Amino acid sequence: MAGREAGPASSATYRPEGLVDDPYGGPTTAEQPTLPRLGARGTLRWVWRQLTSMRVALMLLMLLAVVAVPGSVLPQRPQDPAGVARYIAESPTLGTWLDRLGFFDVYASAWFSAVYLLLFVSLVGCILPRLRVHVRALRARPPRTPRRLDRFPVHDELVTTATPAEVAAAVRRTLVGPVRALPRFRTHAGTEPSGALTVAAERGYLRESGNILFHLALVGILVSVATGQLLHHRGQVILVEGRTFANTVTDYDTFEAGTAFDASSLTPFTLTLDEFTAEFTADADAKPRDFAADVTVAEPGREPRDATIKVNHPLSVDGSKIYLQGNGYAPDVVVRDAAGEIAFAGAVPFLPEDPQYRSRGVIKVPDVSTGEQIGIVGYLLPTALVTADGARSVYPQPDNPLLVLTVWSGDLGLDEGVPQNVYELDTARMTQAVEDDGTATTFFVEAGQTVELPDGLGSLTWDGLPRFVALDLRHDPALTWILVFAVAALVGLAISLFTPRRRLWVRVGVAPAGAHGAPGDDAPGDGDTARARTVVAGAALARGDDMGLDGELARVMDAIRALDGRRDDEPG
Amino acid sequence: MSLGELSTILVWGATTAYAVALVAFATDLARLADHAAASARQRGAELASTAGGSTAVLERTDAAVAPERRRAVGIAMSTATLGLLLHVVGTVLRGLAAGRVPWANMYEFTLVGTLVAVATFLALCRWRDLRFLGTIVLGLSVLALGLALAAFYVPADAVEPALQSYWLVIHVSIATIATGLFTVSFALSSLQLLKDSWEQASPRLHHPRWQVLGSLPSTRDLEAISFRINAVGFVLWTFTVMAGAIWAEHAWGRYWGWDPKEVWSFVVWVVYAAYLHARTTRGWSGRRAAWFVLVGYATVLFNFTGVNLLLNGKHSYDGIPEG
Ligand code: HEM
Numbered sequence: 001m002a003g004r005e006a007g008p009a010s011s012a013t014y015r016p017e018g019l020v021d022d023p024y025g026g027p028t029t030a031e032q033p034t035l036p037r038l039g040a041r042g043t044l045r046w047v048w049r050q051l052t053s054m055r056v057a058l059m060l061l062m063l064l065a066v067v068a069v070p071g072s073v074l075p076q077r078p079q080d081p082a083g084v085a086r087y088i089a090e091s092p093t094l095g096t097w098l099d100r101l102g103f104f105d106v107y108a109s110a111w112f113s114a115v116y117l118l119l120f121v122s123l124v125g126c127i128l129p130r131l132r133v134h135v136r137a138l139r140a141r142p143p144r145t146p147r148r149l150d151r152f153p154v155h156d157e158l159v160t161t162a163t164p165a166e167v168a169a170a171v172r173r174t175l176v177g178p179v180r181a182l183p184r185f186r187t188h189a190g191t192e193p194s195g196a197l198t199v200a201a202e203r204g205y206l207r208e209s210g211n212i213l214f215h216l217a218l219v220g221i222l223v224s225v226a227t228g229q230l231l232h233h234r235g236q237v238i239l240v241e242g243r244t245f246a247n248t249v250t251d252y253d254t255f256e257a258g259t260a261f262d263a264s265s266l267t268p269f270t271l272t273l274d275e276f277t278a279e280f281t282a283d284a285d286a287k288p289r290d291f292a293a294d295v296t297v298a299e300p301g302r303e304p305r306d307a308t309i310k311v312n313h314p315l316s317v318d319g320s321k322i323y324l325q326g327n328g329y330a331p332d333v334v335v336r337d338a339a340g341e342i343a344f345a346g347a348v349p350f351l352p353e354d355p356q357y358r359s360r361g362v363i364k365v366p367d368v369s370t371g372e373q374i375g376i377v378g379y380l381l382p383t384a385l386v387t388a389d390g391a392r393s394v395y396p397q398p399d400n401p402l403l404v405l406t407v408w409s410g411d412l413g414l415d416e417g418v419p420q421n422v423y424e425l426d427t428a429r430m431t432q433a434v435e436d437d438g439t440a441t442t443f444f445v446e447a448g449q450t451v452e453l454p455d456g457l458g459s460l461t462w463d464g465l466p467r468f469v470a471l472d473l474r475h476d477p478a479l480t481w482i483l484v485f486a487v488a489a490l491v492g493l494a495i496s497l498f499t500p501r502r503r504l505w506v507r508v509g510v511a512p513a514g515a516h517g518a519p520g521d522d523a524p525g526d527g528d529t530a531r532a533r534t535v536v537a538g539a540a541l542a543r544g545d546d547m548g549l550d551g552e553l554a555r556v557m558d559a560i561r562a563l564d565g566r567r568d569d570e571p572g
Numbered sequence: 573m574s575l576g577e578l579s580t581i582l583v584w585g586a587t588t589a590y591a592v593a594l595v596a597f598a599t600d601l602a603r604l605a606d607h608a609a610a611s612a613r614q615r616g617a618e619l620a621s622t623a624g625g626s627t628a629v630l631e632r633t634d635a636a637v638a639p640e641r642r643r644a645v646g647i648a649m650s651t652a653t654l655g656l657l658l659h660v661v662g663t664v665l666r667g668l669a670a671g672r673v674p675w676a677n678m679y680e681f682t683l684v685g686t687l688v689a690v691a692t693f694l695a696l697c698r699w700r701d702l703r704f705l706g707t708i709v710l711g712l713s714v715l716a717l718g719l720a721l722a723a724f725y726v727p728a729d730a731v732e733p734a735l736q737s738y739w740l741v742i743h744v745s746i747a748t749i750a751t752g753l754f755t756v757s758f759a760l761s762s763l764q765l766l767k768d769s770w771e772q773a774s775p776r777l778h779h780p781r782w783q784v785l786g787s788l789p790s791t792r793d794l795e796a797i798s799f800r801i802n803a804v805g806f807v808l809w810t811f812t813v814m815a816g817a818i819w820a821e822h823a824w825g826r827y828w829g830w831d832p833k834e835v836w837s838f839v840v841w842v843v844y845a846a847y848l849h850a851r852t853t854r855g856w857s858g859r860r861a862a863w864f865v866l867v868g869y870a871t872v873l874f875n876f877t878g879v880n881l882l883l884n885g886k887h888s889y890d891g892i893p894e895g
Contacts, residue, residue, distance in 0.1 A: 054853045061846040065839045065871075072835035072879070079829065107830050225828075288732050312737040312823050323825035472825045482827070486814045493810055497803040545796035 051118065052125035060119040067115050071106030074098065078105060120222055127215045134208045141188040142202035145505040152539035154549050160534050162563035164508040167536055168197045171506045174559040175201045185504065196509035203502050204543070210495025217492055220485035228478030233257035233266075235473045240330045240347040241466040244272040247317075247473070267318040269299040274306075276327055276467040278396070286355060286396050293324050293469045309471070319475060326470035328352045328359055329380055331403060334461040335453075337368040343458065349468045350380045351423060357382045357396040362425045363460075366412050373412045374457055375425045378405030378442075391444075398465050403445040405460075407433045407453050433457070501543040502552055511535045536560055576669035576728035580721070582662030583683065587717040589655030590690070590710050596648030597706035601784050603644060604704075608783035645703050649694075652710060656694060659687050669728035675744045676731045678880055682720035684745070685876075686713040688752025692801070696756070702797070704788055708759035739819035747812040753805035754872050760798035761865035764791050768859055795858065798865060799851065806844045813837050836875035843868040 050056055075083030084104045088095035102109030149155050160167060168189055175185035185201040192198060235252035237245050245251045247269050257263075272295060279290040291311055298304040299318060307315050314321040330347035337343040343365045350361030358379055365374040383395035384402035391404050410430030414420060433441045433454040441454045450461040511533040540553040663683055667674035675684045693709040696702050731740070767785040770777040777785070788794065816837065821827040828834060847864035850856040 054849060055856075058846055058849045058853055058856065061842055061849060065842040065846070068835055068839050068842070071830055072832040076830065079831070287729075289730065290736075312739075314822065314825065321825070325825065474825050479821070479827070483818070486817075490807070490810055490814060494807050497807060545799060547796070547800075 048125065051122050052129075054126070057119065057122050057126060060115060060122060064115050064119060067106070067112050070103055071112075074103050074106075076105060076107075078108075116222075120219060123215055124219060127212055130208070131212050131216075134205075134212060137208070138205055142186055142200040142503065145190070145192075145198040145200045145507055146539070149505060149507060149537045149539035152541055154541070154553055155537070155539040156553055156557050157535070157537045158557055158560060159511065160536060160560055160564050162534055162560070164197045164510065164534050166563055167508045167534055167560050168199055168506075170559050170563055171199045171508075171556055172201075174556050175199070175504065185502075192507075194509070196507050198508070199506045201504045204499050205501075207496050207499040207501045207543070210492040210497075210499060213492030214489050214496055215492075217485045217489035221482055221489065224478040224481040224485055228258075228476045228482065230258040230260040231478065232474070232476040233261045234475070236325070237471050237473070238349050238468050239271070239273045239471055240349065240468040241273050241276055243347075244270050246270045252473075267299065269297060269317055271298075271317075271322070271471075272296045273469060276469050278327060278467070280396050284394070291324060291327060293327075293471075309469075319477070320473050321475075323472040323474065324469055325472045326352075328357065328468055328470075329382065329398065329401075330466055330468040331361070331380055331401075331462055332464040332466060333363060334463060335363065335365045335374065335376070335458060336461075337365070337374070337458040338371045338456055339369050340458075341369040343368045343374070347464075347466050347468070352396075354393070355396065356393040358393040360423070362423055364412050364414070364422070364425070366414050368458075371457065372409040373414075373430075374453070375408040375410075375412055375427070375430055376405050376453075376460065377408065377425050378403060380404075386444075401447050401465055403462060404442060405445065406440045406442055407455075407457060409433070409455065409457055500546050500548060502540060502546065502549060503542075504538065504540045504553060504556065506536060506538045506556065509535050509537075574669065575665050579662045579665035579669055579728065580725075582658045582665065583717065583721065586655045586659035586662060587714060587721065589651050589658060590714045590717070593648045593652035593655060594707065594710040594714055596644045596651065597703070597710060600642060600645040600648060601704065601707055602781070603642070604787050605781040605784035608786050609780035645706075648706055649697070649703065652690065652706065653694060656687070656690050659683075659690065663687055666728055671730055673741050673745070675748055676735055676740060677724070677726055678876075679720050679724040679726055681744070681748055681751075681876065682716050682724060684748040685751045685755070686716050686720075688749050689713055689755040692752055692756050696797075700797075704763070704784075705756065705759050708762065709756060712755060712759070737819060737823065739815060739822065743812060743815040743819050746808050746815065750805045750808035750812055751872055751876065753801050753808065754869055757798040757801040757805065758865055758869035760794050760801070761862040763788060764794035764798060764862050765859065765866075767791050767794065768862075791858070795862065798862070802844065802847065802865060802868075806841075806848065809837075809841055809844065813841055832879050833875070836871065836879050840868065840871045840875055843871050 075087055077084050084099075087104075088099060098104060102111065106112050146152075150157070162170070172187050172189065175183075175187050177184035185203040186205075187199055187201040190198045190200070233255070234257070235247075235249070235255040237252050239245055247266050249255050249263050249266065273293060274296055275294045277290075277292050277294075278288070280286040280288055293309040295307055295309060295315070296304050297307055297315070297317055309315045309322060309324045311324055314323045316322075328349060328351055330349040332347045333344070334342060335344040344363065344367065348361050348363050350359035352359045358381055360379055361377075363374075363376040365376070368374060379391075381391055381393035381400075381402045381404065382397060383393055383399040384391055385394045386402070391402065408425060408427055408430040413426045413429060420426060435441055443451055443454070445451050445460065445462045447462055447465060450459055452459050536557070538553055538557055540549050542549045663674050666680065666683065670676070674680050689709055690713055693702070693705055696705075763785075766777070766782075767788055768791045770782050770785045771791070789797075816834070817827040820829070820834075843864060847861055847868055850861040850864050
């Protein structure tokens with residue numbers, strides 16, 4: 001992959017100025033004015049180079065930020081289909097165009113996907129060569145000591161009476177640190193043709209390791225999420241107190257799964273809602289304070305167990321999680337037809353529409369023994385307050401429950417094989433019971449009461465008021481992997497951002513005769529004036545801004561100075 | 573008086589102290605500017621007289637101002653510290669009054685976010701002389717606290733079931749800390765841009781009062797410090813987004829659903845990631861990278877205010893009654 005310049009680990013990127021934080025030192029391919037030779041291969045290679053250049057990665061990142069925004073402003077079909085429908089109804093021309101261009105499902109649109117997929121292709125094309133370079137760098141020795149150390153911004157020199165070998169040993173000792181098995185610096189000692197000793201050292205390989213780990217973990221997250229999309233399944237069910245549902249596709253009200261999902265993989269456990277409790281603040285705002293669903297779970301081959309599902313505490317069953325997503329009331333009613341036969345009996349969930357749980361529901365009665373089918377529509381008011389303006393609920397608990405209903409008769413339209421929404425009444429072929437003045441007949445039912453339906457349609461008895469919960473079962477086998485990669489990304493990121501990467505060189509030579517007023521002879525033990533003067537030059541270089549760089553070099557130079565002190569203390 | 577009311581009074585006190593500190597910081601900057609302008613004039617005159625009419629080049633050295641001339645900044649630092657003390661106590665009392673951590677609605681996020689910004693600023697000042705940042709950081713904090721007290725305020729209270737989770741402690745606190753850090757580095761990068769323009773002799777910064785920029789650290793240093801703070805902020809933000817996803821998985825049954833808050837947290841994250849890449853891209857480091865910090869901070873602010881107030885999603889925890 002010729003697309004990359006030398007990676008950051010090669011010495012070419014550490015320029016003596018040490019000031020420019022550019023891992024790709026030297027002109028990047030993108031900047032070269034010469035056009036590539038034409039031809040399919042040349043063009044392909046050129047495109048690949050562009051795509052894996054840092055500049056394009058930068059553009060794609062910015063583009064990703066921009067294309068993500070519309071989805072937060074426009075209603076999105078997966079989250080808010082009703083909002084989308086409303087939008088299109090209100091501005092048909094614009095809405096239709098936006099719809100055609102994918103603006104109502106931004107995160108699944110071709111253009112959004114294109115941006116992030118290109119980004120990830122770029123990332124892989126960028127990171128793999130870096131990985132190769134890095135692996136090589138991990139085995140290589142630190143870069144050679146540059147000829148002139150005084151050209152580095154961080155450099156120092158000193159003269160000592162210690163011998164060059166002593167100095168070199170002290171330098172290495174300081175750089176390696178107390179734990180030899182875990183050296184702070186990797187060091188390499190050398191001898192130059194002039195006879196000068198050199199120590200070249202480098203630390204911070206972890207920085208690049210962290211960076212590569214981070215980027216690869218991002219790919220890991222993307223792949224795990226995509227795998228999860230294929231394998232996941234999700235079912236929603238409304239469960240009334242005292243009822244049981246089984247974990248089969250048909251028992252869910254809605255069920256949705258990835259293309260690789262296998263229905264036979266569902267474990268047939270059953271779940272019974274024993275009781276649901278709700279707590280609200282006592283004031284008129286009635287803010288919710290606690291919701292708890294007590295359930296019994298029976299898994300095949302196991303003792304049934306009791307459990308509680310709360311909003312932040314889903315229940316784990318067989319690798320799936322069951323969430324408490326909603327709750328409400330399901331009035332238990334019996335409807336008798338005109339002949340007095342029981343045509344319907346059961347609890348009918350009414351969906352809450354406001355914080356005081358004014359709830360709307362539909363009772364469909366198709367199985368009448370005589371006459372027309374019946375549809376009953378209306379509201380449940382848990383704590384009803386009836387005034388001249390109408391009836392409303394003033395508190396979500398069932399302190400004074402009241403049903404406010406109207407009745408339709410005719411053909412419910414259930415026999416056409418078209419799936420119907422159980423919470424809506426299709427009134428196309430039904431007529432509403434009305435008063436003499438033409439207004440809809442509204443009747444009130446209190447708990448335990450039986451009322452006659454208008455027009456002699458029959459009667460309705462309200463037996464009880466159990467609660468229901470809306471449960472959401474999710475299974476996504478990729479979750480663990482997403483978590484693993486996310487943690488890896490976070491760790492890699494922290495390592496790569498906070499590990500200083502430094503190179504340090506020391507050259508130890510003998511001062512030329514007379515340079516420091518010392519005699520040029522090497523023989524030790526002739527007393528101070530006769531002792532050789534050792535000249536030490538050191539320089540340090542960091543990748544990027546590094547506030548601790550001066551200190552790093554100072555530590556080494558101080559260790560050399562300490563040699564002088566020790567020698568002075570030693571008699572003779 | 574209840575704990576909650578006491579907390580509010582303390583927050584008012586902190587805001588007032590910050591406002592006083594802000595005035596003092598601004599006074600100090602004005603003095604520095606006067607001094608810089610005066611010494612530049614003087615040097616210009618010297619140059620003119622010695623070089624015999626050659627164009628005087630403006631000296632842009634660090635104008636060291638004698639300590640006694642900087643009494644204002646001493647006052648500023650002490651009032652800011654006093655404000656921080658009141659701020660801390662006020663925030664703790666708020667938590668006690670509500671019987672939970674004090675960051676569950678917009679008023680409280682603002683309370684804690686500004687607390688982190690001021691505390692970071694004061695802590696940084698012990699490490700290096702960054703007192704010139706005082707005007708920006710305290711200016712933003714006074715503005716934010718004023719807005720919080722006037723517009724976002726809700727009485728201390730317990731939270732709804734969706735928020736009853738230890739993730740509230742983790743996710744939101746880290747998010748607020750990250751926001752505080754982003755605020756400080758925003759201040760640094762803005763100054764970097766200003767100083768850079770001034771050094772390029774931008775005509776808009778011609779007025780002598782901009783001479784004060786000469787006494788700030790070099791643009792390189794400003795950029796380096798800003799980067800270090802942004803790096804910490806970015807790691808914390810990454811954690812925030814991940815923790816948010818884990819919490820969403822617990823509370824809402826999905827780890828990511830492109831809720832407006834999620835979208836904007838993602839946008840913030842991507843912009844700061846772009847910033848990190850810009851810094852390492854030829855021709856994009858320095859000035860252009862600093863612009864990313866400004867854009868990034870704008871997205872942070874929008875994520876906090878705009879998303880809560882304008883776009884509705886699952887994250888509507890501002891606690892402000894509608895209508
Ligand atoms: C999903 C897309 C990407 C995201 C979210 C992302 C994020 C990041 C982050 C947060 C950092 C900071 C860590 C650090 O500075 O060490 C970083 C660094 C880096 N990224 Fe990316 N990146 C992405 C794609 C790419 C691509 C496509 C490339 C190559 C063209 C790339 C190359 C690099 C390099 C070389 C660094 C190290 C910079 C340095 O030397 O400090 N990244 N990336």
